[in-house]
Amino acid sequence: MTAPKLMILGMDGATFTIIDRLVAQGKLPHLADLLARGTAGPLLSTVPPHTAAAWPTFLTGLEPGRHGILNFDEVTVGGYGAGARLVTSAAIAGRTFLDVASKAGLRVAAVRVPMTYPAWPVNGVLISGYPSPEQGDFTYPRTLSASVPGMRDPSDAPSPQARADLLLDEVRQTTAIGHDLLAGGPLDVFAVVYQQSDVAHHWFWRYMDPASPAYDPAEAQGLGTVIEQVYRAIDAGIGDLLTFAGPDTTVLVVSDHGGCLAASRQFHLNVWLQSLGLLARKPVSLSARAYALRTRLIPPRARAWLKRQLGGALSAKAGAATEAFYFNLQDLDWSHTQAYRFAITAEVEGIMLNVAGRQPWGIVQPGDEVNKLRERIIRDLRALLTPEGEPLVRALYRREDLFADELDARCPDLVVIFHPAFRGGRALTGSIFSAVPLKDLEHNQGGWHEPEGILIAAGQQIAARRIEHARLLDMAPTILATLGVPVPAAMSGSVLVELAGSEGERLAATSPSEAAHAFTPTAGDAEDDGAMASVGAANSSSRLSAEEEESVRERLRNLGYL
Numbered sequence: 354m355t356a357p358k359l360m361i362l363g364m365d366g367a368t369f370t371i372i373d374r375l376v377a378q379g380k381l382p383h384l385a386d387l388l389a390r391g392t393a394g395p396l397l398s399t400v401p402p403h404t405a406a407a408w409p410t411f412l413t414g415l416e417p418g419r420h421g422i423l424n425f426d427e428v429t430v431g432g433y434g435a436g437a438r439l440v441t442s443a444a445i446a447g448r449t450f451l452d453v454a455s456k457a458g459l460r461v462a463a464v465r466v467p468m469t470y471p472a473w474p475v476n477g478v479l480i481s482g483y484p485s486p487e488q489g490d491f492t493y494p495r496t497l498s499a500s501v502p503g504m505r506d507p508s509d510a511p512s513p514q515a516r517a518d519l520l521l522d523e524v525r526q527t528t529a530i531g532h533d534l535l536a537g538g539p540l541d542v543f544a545v546v547y548q549q550s551d552v553a554h555h556w557f558w559r560y561m562d563p564a565s566p567a568y569d570p571a572e573a574q575g576l577g578t579v580i581e582q583v584y585r586a587i588d589a590g591i592g593d594l595l596t597f598a599g600p601d602t603t604v605l606v607v608s609d610h611g612g613c614l615a616a617s618r619q620f621h622l623n624v625w626l627q628s629l630g631l632l633a634r635k636p637v638s639l640s641a642r643a644y645a646l647r648t649r650l651i652p653p654r655a656r657a658w659l660k661r662q663l664g665g666a667l668s669a670k671a672g673a674a675t676e677a678f679y680f681n682l683q684d685l686d687w688s689h690t691q692a693y694r695f696a697i698t699a700e701v702e703g704i705m706l707n708v709a710g711r712q713p714w715g716i717v718q719p720g721d722e723v724n725k726l727r728e729r730i731i732r733d734l735r736a737l738l739t740p741e742g743e744p745l746v747r748a749l750y751r752r753e754d755l756f757a758d759e760l761d762a763r764c765p766d767l768v769v770i771f772h773p774a775f776r777g778g779r780a781l782t783g784s785i786f787s788a789v790p791l792k793d794l795e796h797n798q799g800g801w802h803e804p805e806g807i808l809i810a811a812g813q814q815i816a817a818r819r820i821e822h823a824r825l826l827d828m829a830p831t832i833l834a835t836l837g838v839p840v841p842a843a844m845s846g847s848v849l850v851e852l853a854g855s856e857g858e859r860l861a862a863t864s865p866s867e868a869a870h871a872f873t874p875t876a877g878d879a880e881d882d883g884a885m886a887s888v889g890a891a892n893s894s895s896r897l898s899a900e901e902e903e904s905v906r907e908r909l910r911n912l913g914y915l
Contacts, residue, residue, distance in 0.1 A: 355539035358459075359835055362591050365404065365467065365483075366551030367608035367807050368394070371584055376789060380585055383592035384809065387604060391811030394820035394852060396828075398610035398754060399699035400748075400768060402804045404483070404551070405440065407609035407825055408467040412449035414829030416842030418756030421446040422468070423764055424697055425484065430765070431711055442469050442481075445844060450829040451542070457838045459541035464535045465504065465527055466546045467609070478534055483548045497884050500529060507552055508797070513572075516556060517579040520549045521586050528590035535597040542836065543597075547590065553583040554612040558800025566617050567794035588880025601813060603835050605852070607828060608806035615699070615801040617789050619778030620745060620771060622694040622702050625785045629733065631726075633689035634781050684781055687714035695765045699776040699801050703765030704730060726753070727766055734769060740786060745772050771895065773803070810852045820851050 376385045399407045400416050405425045406417040413420045422445060427438045445468070452462050455476035459640035462478040463469065470485035472493040480501055481491035492498040505523065510516035524547055529546045559565040591606070598604060626632040685693060687707060695703035697789045706723055709715040717723055739747040748770040771777065778787060789798070808823050826846035833840050834853040 356597060357535070357540045357543045358602065359542050359832065360594065360598055360602055360604045361542070361544035362594065362604065362606045363466065363546030363604065364550045364587055364608050364807065365546055365548040365614040366554055366586075366610055366802060368611040368613065368803070368805075369393075369611070369807055370611075371580065372807065375581060375584055381588040382580070383588050383595060387606060387756075387811045388811050389811060390817060391604070391815050392818050392820045393807070393809045394823055395611075395805040396607060396808035397822075397824045398802075398804050398806055399825060400750065400770070401698045402610040402802050403698045403701075404467050404609060408469075408482075408546075409445050410825050411607065411609060411828050412451065412466070412468075413445065414450070414840075414846040415447045415449040415670050416845055418753065418764065419447065419845060430705055430708075433705075433712060439484075440468075440684065442471060442473060448841060450832045451544075453833055453841060454836060454838055455541050457836075459836060459838070460539065461542040462540050462544070464531050464534065464545040465548065466544060467548060477540065477542075479704070480530060482546055493555070501796050502526060504548075507556070513556070513560075513576055513579075517553075517576065517582065520553055520579075520583055524549050524583065524586040524590055528593050531590075531594050532597075535594065542832075543594075544912060545594065547587045549583050549609075550580075550587060551612065553580045555797050556799065556802030558612070558614055559794055560799075562614050562664060564614055565794060565799055566788075567791055569800055599715070603812035603815070603852070604810065605828075605832070606696070606807065606809035607825075609825065610804045611803040611807070612727070612800055613773075613803040615789070615798050616771075616774050616776040617794065618775050619787055619789050620775050621778040621780040621785050621787065622704065622782070623779070623781050624783060625737075626692050626694070626704075627781070628785070629730075629732075631691045632693055633686040635686045636875070643675060687712075688716065691717050692730060692766075694777070694779075696777055696779065697765075698774070702769045702771070702772050702777040704767040704769065706766045723766075730767065734767075739772055739775065743774065744773060746770070747772055815852060818851075820849070823849055 366899065367843075372381060372384060375381045376388065379385075392704075399410045401417075401423070405422055409415075409420045409422050410417060417423050419618035422440050425439055426438050427444065451463055452475065454461050458476070460477045461475050463475070464480045466480075467482040467484070469479060470481035471490035472479040472492055472495075474479045478497065479493040480497070483504060485491050485504065486565050489503075490498070491503060492501055492821050505519060507516045507519050507523075527545060527547055531543070534540070535543060557576060557579040559567040560569075560573050561578075561580055562568060563570075563573075595604070623632055627634065690707050692704055692706050695705045705712075706717050706718055706726060707715045708717050708723060710719060717726055731749060731751075734746050734749060735744070739745050746769055750765055751766040752766050755768060775786075778789075780787065806825065808820065810820070824846065827849050830840040830844045830846045830848065831849045831852050834848040840848065
């Protein structure tokens with residue numbers, strides 16, 4: 354057996370809040386060992402801190418505003434966000450460290466890294482992660498799809514306990530796939546992501562935390578340890594995979610963001626904009642009633658059954674009609690609306706200005722009028738206080754603070770991050786503040802994301818000390834430096850010399866350059882030309898069918914992302 358040079362073990366949404374407690378109790382022996390002999394510290398996520406934006410940043414060393422993915426939807430400001438298609442790996446602008454390492458002649462394997470569907474050519478193996486349909490082009494080489502199982506949707510489980518059992522089974526399955534790849538041949542780079550930690554947070558945090566309004570002591574008796582069970586199962590999986598590591602193997606444990614109790618209160622940005630005279634509404638539309646029926650009256654399992662009965666294409670059309678309602682797009686009077694909410698994720702909201710010439714019914718004139726309106730909104734947002742008198746807005750960004758010029762069409766004019774106790778709300782009437790509906794906290798939104806994830810690193814050249822100020826953005830260049838591969842000049846992140854060893858320090862001190870080597874795709878995959886200028890270039894023709902898109906959308910809805 355040839356040990357890989359680098360093993361990357363991903364725990365989606367993992368947090369030291371849980372890890373530290375379980376390590377202290379002796380329940381995570383393999384993570385405890387890595388912590389004892391290596392370095393660890395918080396890993397700052399992206400803006401926004403969630404799967405769609407964060408994992409591409411991990412892969413490319415680019416901010417979301419440069420790799421082009423802000424959310425799961427392909428957003429365009431000119432279309433008011435309605436009818437946007439889901440993003441796939443083809444939307445990623447920039448090369449991943451898997452591609453660069455492949456071009457440098459290294460053999461790589463990546464298992465279930467989110468946002469990698471459809472799979473694309475690498476010098477080795479790529480098995481796509483969440484979100485992906487149950488079947489499709491989720492492996493490279495393509496022939497692997499016959500022997501590798503697709504990821505199952507935990508929302509289809511008939512009960513919370515069945516959902517917990519499915520998550521634990523998915524952890525074991527992910528480990529088995531990784532085990533087989535490591536046992537099957539020499540690899541230089543091995544990466545795997547356990548997405549189940551994040552799913553467990555969404556569905557089961559409320560059973561664990563008495564601070565949740567949805568906490569029930571009786572339910573907690575049976576389900577309060579599910580998150581612990583998932584973490585322990587992942588730790589066992591990590592232990593299995595580490596048997597393939599050698600003394601010269603560098604091990605990295607990373608998460609894309611952290612996890613925490615979900616906010617139980619919400620701030621309704623559209624109500625606030627309406628109070629400023631910047632937004633006008635019209636009577637409730639038919640799409641609103643359809644969405645309410647779909648999401649509030651029909652349970653997830655019944656929706657899944659209805660989707661199967663309708664057929665993928667018809668169901669996809671119904672889903673597209675209700676997505677517009679999610680953003681209140683059918684309910685606004687555009688002839689009198691200057692600014693409106695654009696939801697990004699629970700704790701991060703966008704604000705779009707309705708600009709003449711940019712949007713179909715824009716009324717704000719480009720230039721000075723846009724700038725003055727934006728500065729007014731910024732001033733008023735910064736003055737907002739919670740009912741307890743604390744600043745409501747934790748961070749506020751203009752479009753140009755986050756996004757490259759060529760991606761302006763994919764991002765809102767302002768991005769707002771709320772106080773941790775608040776999330777965004779979609780109401781158009783009533784108070785600007787309200788409680789999050791209990792049904793949401795009881796369903797899939799009991800736990801949510803926080804900006805600080807985890808970083809643990811161990812290896813011969815890594816000292817046993819705490820690392821500070823690490824960013825997810827830094828991981829791709831650090832990984833390449835650890836491997837002795839020149840870091841592409843396009844990558845925004847920095848090499849963390851504490852992790853990359855002496856060779857990494859040398860590379861960090863030199864000018865970045867492009868890896869010049871090429872590789873040939875695996876025999877039998879002649880349709881893949883191996884072009885790797887970016888993921889998008891290698892995968893530009895990959896689009897989801899209507900059936901695939903609706904399958905993925907249903908998964909996203911069932912985790913509270915749509």
